[in-house]
Structures are given as C-alpha cells and as structure tokens.
Amino acid sequence: MLAQTTLDAAAISRIGRTAYEQNRAPGFSLAVWYKGKVVFANGYGYSDVAAKTPVMADTRFPIGSITKQFTAVSIMLLAERGRILLDDKLNRFLPEMPNADKITLRMLLNQTSGLHNYPLTSEHSWPLEGQIDSKSIFAILKTDRPDFPPGERWEYSNTNYAALAEVVAKSSGLSFDQFVQQNIFTPLLMTTSGVGYQAQKEIATPYEGTAGNFAPVPVQLSLDLFYGAGNIVSSANDLIRWDAALIGGRLLNPAAMRELWTAGRLANGQLVNYAMGFVPASIAGHRELWHNGYTPLAGGYCLNAIFPDDQLAVVVLSNSPDAVFQGMPEQMVHEIIAMIDPHVSTSQQVASMEGTDEDSRTRTLARTIFEEISAGRVDRSILSPEMDADLTPARLAQSARQMSALGRLIQMTLRQKTTLGNGSSVYYVYLAFFTGGVRQILITITNDGRVNSFQVVP
Incomplete structure (x- = not known):
C-alpha cells in the first residue's frame, strides 16, 4: 500500500471548513499528526457563540468516553509496575460490587463484566452538580443488579471504567486524577488537560438543539459523575500529544500496547469488537483504533482516531450535541485517510x-x-x-x-x-x-x- 510521505495542511483545512459550513456544530477543533509531526491543528466556529470566542487548537473540551483510553492506560501502567494483574478479581479492590469475586480487571477493560450501565436518572437519584465523591457513586452502583454473568456477553457500560478508576486509586495510593496527572499529563506536557469537576472551568460552552438552532445547556452536569468513564477535559493539541506517545511506544512497553489494542474475548473464546478503551477497526485496510465521546449537558461529540501502521492520528473535539455532529468527525477521518492512500475512494458521496x-x-x-x-x-x-x-x-x-x-x-x-x-x-x-x-x-x-x-x- 503506497502512502504519501506528507499531508497538505491546506487540504486538511478545507476538509474542516467544509464540515463547519454544514452548520452542525457551534464550534470544533481538528488536529492531525502524521509521521512524527503535527501537520494541522486549528479550530472552527466558536467555543462561546454569544461572546464570539473562537475555537482554537488549545480550546478545552470535555472529551466524554475518550476518557476510557486514559483509564485503560493507567491500569496497564500499574500492571507493568507489578502493582496489579489484569486477571485480578474485582473483590480485591471493590468487594461490595455485584459478582466482584468473578469479575476480572480484564473483563472490566473489555466491557464483558455484566455490570449495569450508569448514570440513568430514571433508575436512581444521582448527584449531578459540584464536587462528587466516588464513594457516593459506588454506594449506588453496588445496589444495581448485573445484566448478565461475567464473561458471557459484551455490553458497553460506564460502570466498568468507574470501577477501574477506583482500582487505580486503591492500588496506587493516589486519587485517580492525581495518578493521571502525574503519570500521563505531566510527562506528556498535556498542559490543558484535567480531570473532573475541578477541570470544568474555562471549557468550551456545551450546546443543545439542532443544526443552526443551538442554545447553551441551561445547567452543566458535573464531570465527577462520570468517574473514570468520561470525566477528562482536554484539547486537540493535548490529545495529539497523547496519540503520538501511544504510537511511539513512550508510555507502555510493546507487550502492553498489544494487549491495549487487541480485541477482547468472551469466556467461550468468542472475540468482541472492543479492546481496552479503544475500538479496533479498519478503513479500506488501514488498521484503526478509535473511541468517540459525548458527555450529556457538559460537552459535545468528540472523536479520537489512531492509525498506528500509518503513523497517523486525527482528533476532532466539538461542543455540539452527538445527535447533530455524530458522523461528521468520522467523515473527516475518512477523507484524511483518502489523502494518504490513493486506493481509498474519496467519500464526497458520503459527505453529501x-x-x-x-x-x-x-x-x-x-x-x-x-x-x-x-x-x-x-x-x-x-x-x-x-x-x-x-x-x-x-x-x-x-x-x-x-x-x-x-x-x-x-x-x-x-x-x-x-x-x-x-x-x-x-x-x-x-x-x-x-x-x-x-x-x-x-x-x-x-x-x-x-x-x-x-x-x-x-
């Protein structure tokens, strides 16, 4: 497969501009890293429409479930250091959780534990504002009945990654946010990133509504509610640093990276299409590891896509509702892949x-x-x-x-x-x-x- 050695920043800019002109987001940032260099990083539209504050590559957005990548890597770092084993049972850390004696950390990472998803406000009165202690979250989670026996099925559940965040805290002696700050953000110079409610200041204003008719959300949810599953704030520039470190093997050893990006299995050996905080996929033969994110009433739809064999990463962060902007970042990723591989058909038909x-x-x-x-x-x-x-x-x-x-x-x-x-x-x-x-x-x-x-x- 013949790939380009450079990417045209002007062409990437046109891809972003075309996406913005479809009026599906008040604002978004787009960053592209290719073969060791940031080839494009910019913003479109506004982080605050009323104040006419433009989106920049350093604009801070809640990244929703892209957080799961950081939680998974934190677990892998602790495993590398001998503090935990991926086949440790959850009852070593959270004995009060349902099926804790049968659920392994690997099951949590691969989302095969059977733990019920949260937070559904129709089921519980969740704390929604201000600083929220993880103890109050687990006081509720331990009362939920599992959806299926551990390892029997795959089901996406934020509870898996909330439990993993607590494992990070209990096995490291640091709070989850302290561990991520000391072991990921600081070493990678991710200066605009943070965790939880304390990081929720000066973020892009989240909007709701439909294309061309957006309004700021009336009350923002506290990111503390999405503990380990969706509580990180970051920028396009910072996430590109994150992707470059993963591709370059600067955080985990090769064996740990293979596990991180390899699809999990059920107890019967059947593969699931989820690795550890990443979805393994392929676009026209180009291996892709991706995850999207959306934090209701706190952030917009976001996407992080990594193509390790191509040495390519694409980040799109928005303040738009997922129902409006969902699909647009994926479209931009497809068009950028088409730029480096002449065998990939352009996706103008899809965009139109x-x-x-x-x-x-x-x-x-x-x-x-x-x-x-x-x-x-x-x-x-x-x-x-x-x-x-x-x-x-x-x-x-x-x-x-x-x-x-x-x-x-x-x-x-x-x-x-x-x-x-x-x-x-x-x-x-x-x-x-x-x-x-x-x-x-x-x-x-x-x-x-x-x-x-x-x-x-x-």
Whole structure:
C-alpha cells in the first residue's frame, strides 16, 4: 500500500471548513499528526457563540468516553509496575460490587463484566452538580443488579471504567486524577488537560438543539459523575500529544500496547469488537483504533482516531450535541485517510448525503430489517425478489440467532456509499453500535427502495 510521505495542511483545512459550513456544530477543533509531526491543528466556529470566542487548537473540551483510553492506560501502567494483574478479581479492590469475586480487571477493560450501565436518572437519584465523591457513586452502583454473568456477553457500560478508576486509586495510593496527572499529563506536557469537576472551568460552552438552532445547556452536569468513564477535559493539541506517545511506544512497553489494542474475548473464546478503551477497526485496510465521546449537558461529540501502521492520528473535539455532529468527525477521518492512500475512494458521496432524507430512509430500513430478522419474522414486501428467495426459513432462523445476540441497535454512522452496476442499486456501509458489540451493517437498496442484501459483520 503506497502512502504519501506528507499531508497538505491546506487540504486538511478545507476538509474542516467544509464540515463547519454544514452548520452542525457551534464550534470544533481538528488536529492531525502524521509521521512524527503535527501537520494541522486549528479550530472552527466558536467555543462561546454569544461572546464570539473562537475555537482554537488549545480550546478545552470535555472529551466524554475518550476518557476510557486514559483509564485503560493507567491500569496497564500499574500492571507493568507489578502493582496489579489484569486477571485480578474485582473483590480485591471493590468487594461490595455485584459478582466482584468473578469479575476480572480484564473483563472490566473489555466491557464483558455484566455490570449495569450508569448514570440513568430514571433508575436512581444521582448527584449531578459540584464536587462528587466516588464513594457516593459506588454506594449506588453496588445496589444495581448485573445484566448478565461475567464473561458471557459484551455490553458497553460506564460502570466498568468507574470501577477501574477506583482500582487505580486503591492500588496506587493516589486519587485517580492525581495518578493521571502525574503519570500521563505531566510527562506528556498535556498542559490543558484535567480531570473532573475541578477541570470544568474555562471549557468550551456545551450546546443543545439542532443544526443552526443551538442554545447553551441551561445547567452543566458535573464531570465527577462520570468517574473514570468520561470525566477528562482536554484539547486537540493535548490529545495529539497523547496519540503520538501511544504510537511511539513512550508510555507502555510493546507487550502492553498489544494487549491495549487487541480485541477482547468472551469466556467461550468468542472475540468482541472492543479492546481496552479503544475500538479496533479498519478503513479500506488501514488498521484503526478509535473511541468517540459525548458527555450529556457538559460537552459535545468528540472523536479520537489512531492509525498506528500509518503513523497517523486525527482528533476532532466539538461542543455540539452527538445527535447533530455524530458522523461528521468520522467523515473527516475518512477523507484524511483518502489523502494518504490513493486506493481509498474519496467519500464526497458520503459527505453529501450524511443526514439527508436518503440517509434517514436507509437507516430506517437497516434498523427495521435488523429488528425483524432478530425477531425471526420479516415483512417480505420490503425485500427485493432476490433477497426474498435467498432468505429461506432456515436461513432466517440462523440469522435470527446471530443477530438477536447483538442486542439493541443504538446508533449508526455512515462509512461508505457506492452505486453498483448500472445504477440499479446502492451499497451502504454503516458502523453500528449495539448493546452487544460494535459491528458493520452492509445493506444494498434497489432503486425502487427495496432491500437487496443485508449483513452484520465484524
């Protein structure tokens, strides 16, 4: 695979400008690191619309679940130092948690523990403002029933990473924020980064609403609530330093890095599409490790994408709601990959239809087909004659078992759109989050709006 040795900063700037002109975020920052250099770092729009404060590469944003990367590396650092083992049981640190005698730290890292997700305000009266002690969080978490036995399934849960943050504190003798500051932020010169409520000052104003109609959130949630799972504030410049250190092996030894970026397994040996704070993926053959983040009522939608084999990292941080901006950072990443690899088709088609009626119809069809196949029954009027014939009762029963195991479809991000043959159908690739894992949805739609093929693949 032939790759460029340099990236054109002006071309990257145009990618950011085009994204901003779609009016899907009050402001965002974009930074790109390639082969040892920061080739682009800038901001678009405003961190505070009323004050006309521009977004810069050093503008501080709550990064949401990208925090999980820092929690995972903290655990790996302690494992390297012999303070903990990844196969230690949780009851060594938090004996009061459900199934603590069966859950390992590795299960927490890979999100296979079965611990119930939080914070759902419909279930508990969570503390929401000011400084929040982790003890008050675990006083509630220990009362939640597990969703499944440890190691049996994959399910995304903030509770896993809150527990890991507490493991960091109990095994290091430092608070979680002190450990991250001393062992990651300070050595990497991440001067704009911080942890929790104490770091929530002078951040980009979080907004809610729809494209072109944004308003500041009325009351900001305390980041302390998202302990270890989403409580870090950072900037595009700082996250690029973080990515460069990971790619360059300056934080962990090679064996630990392999574990960090390798997909986990269930107790039966089945792979899950989640590593340790990173989602392993691929764009046109380019290995990718990524995680997105969104902190409701505190921050906007963010993305950190690393391509270690290409020596490439892309960071996008915004103050826009996830439902509005989600998909746009992924689109920019795809376009930047296309800049370094001439074999990657440009994704202008994807950019032009993201969020359109066509995209909405396709998502609805994909969700409908997934839900119906999972239930073992399909409205065959929405299938093409070819797919109708191919989906025999035996095939449907087999697919139902496979798809129902993935659980509920949470969200989808368009990755590719291709017109097939003589234009009689269109092939779409979506990155899909399920409660049971991260997969790709491949769906082909005929010109008369019927589904001609449908697959859910790793």
